């Protein structure tokens with residue numbers, strides 16, 4: 001795999017770096033429950049934008065570097081630009097409560113491959129409430145999938161309600177799991193009070209192009225200083241499965 005080349009021509013939608021614009025890359029977080037397609041969405045962004053933007057990827061897993069290995073093997077980016085943080089504890093702690101490991105990994109990546117346009121940071125597969133700290137990312141995408149059920153978008157929570165973009169993923173599976181995508185998107189739009197919602201499938205190129213445009217828009221707003229990072233809000237109490245716990249797990253909250 002060749003080095004991700006610098007774009008020959010700057011994308012028209014994104015203003016080039018200027019002395020006034022932020023010097024560092026846009027840091028874009030990707031969160032959402034286990035298996036909703038976070039790594040696959042990163043692979044889509046790398047395929048769609050890898051020729052025009054200089055990208056880097058950081059993944060988070062508890063004890064493995066599985067997501068980073070998946071992305072390297074997908075051949076979507078120079079493997080050196082895909083790095084893993086092993087959190088050793090709940091991944092949402094590493095993206096929200098103590099962002100040190102991720103910040104160091106991101107800064108190392110930005111220094112080693114300077115200048116980068118965007119660093120994509122994937123949270124470990126987690127629960128419905130995980131969101132990134134604005135101390136770590138400038139903007140965040142929360143990923144749900146239709147196979148999790150059409151009701152999930154209505155349940156709300158900080159990521160669903162207030163992430164910069166909510167993706168309803170794997171829409172190609174909707175007929176097989178009895179989910180009405182239009183209804184699910186409408187519920188999500190209502191829960192988000194008009195914030196952006198995107199129905200996505202890797203099988204549907206139009207939806208991938210819409211994702212591409214959204215990333216370019218946020219990058220343009222970041223460069224022009226118009227984008228202000230928002231905190232989706234504190235994490236709700238959530239359940240941690242634990243085989244050694246007498247009740248099979250415990251409810252846990254972050255201060």
Ligand SMILES: Nc1nc2c(ncn2[C@@H]2O[C@H](COP(=O)(O)OP(=O)(O)OP(=O)(O)O)[C@@H](O)[C@H]2O)c(=O)[nH]1
Nearest residue numbers: 033034035036037038039040124125170201202203
């Ligand atoms: N049908 C369909 N399957 C998809 C799509 N996107 C991802 N998948 C599949 O969904 C499964 C989970 O995808 P991942 O990208 O590994 O999900 P993840 O959220 O990164 O998973 P964790 O890191 O384990 O939480 C894989 O089998 C993917 O091939 C899609 O658009 N359509």
